[in-house]
Amino acid sequence: MQPIAPRLALIAHDMKKDDIVALCGEYVPTLAACRLLATGTTGGRIAERYGLDIERMLSGPHGGDLQIGAQLAEGHVDAVIFLRDPMTPQPHEPDINALVRACDVHNVPCATNLATSRMLLDVLTLRMRDSGLLATAASA
Numbered sequence: 001m002q003p004i005a006p007r008l009a010l011i012a013h014d015m016k017k018d019d020i021v022a023l024c025g026e027y028v029p030t031l032a033a034c035r036l037l038a039t040g041t042t043g044g045r046i047a048e049r050y051g052l053d054i055e056r057m058l059s060g061p062h063g064g065d066l067q068i069g070a071q072l073a074e075g076h077v078d079a080v081i082f083l084r085d086p087m088t089p090q091p092h093e094p095d096i097n098a099l100v101r102a103c104d105v106h107n108v109p110c111a112t113n114l115a116t117s118r119m120l121l122d123v124l125t126l127r128m129r130d131s132g133l134l135a136t137a138a139s140a
């Protein structure tokens with residue numbers, strides 16, 4: 001049976017947007033083989049930079065985190081990279097907490113800083129190679 005590409009959500013607060021764009025640059029082949037969704041502005045920045053196909057939700061403050069949380073609760077999101085800004089209060093803090101809580105309720109991996117994001121993407125890359133979703137370094 002053909003393996004199904006993981007569905008990965010990408011989200012970053014404004015002060016972390018440059019970080020998530022740079023992070024995505026390190027994993028373009030992996031991300032290109034995933035089904036990607038993102039909050040509005042984050043998705044726009046990444047898609048514009050790398051030409052990746054990204055399903056864009058509303059912007060976070062307008063409900064984008066909640067839209068991703070709702071999909072996650074229904075089993076349609078396999079992992080979340082959410083570079084939160086711990087230094088700046090956000091108007092939609094309850095939405096942010098709801099999404100992170102939904103990850104914990106449904107046991108979906110949620111990376112909230114760069115170090116954990118790289119670990120998550122490294123593991124995803126290896127698993128996708130093992131399952132044939134991604135070419136191995138030798139066969140690429």
Ligand SMILES: O=C(CO)COP(=O)(O)O
Binds near residue numbers: 014043058060061
């Ligand atoms: O606010 C966000 C997450 O809480 C991110 O939203 P944007 O990607 O639209 O900036």
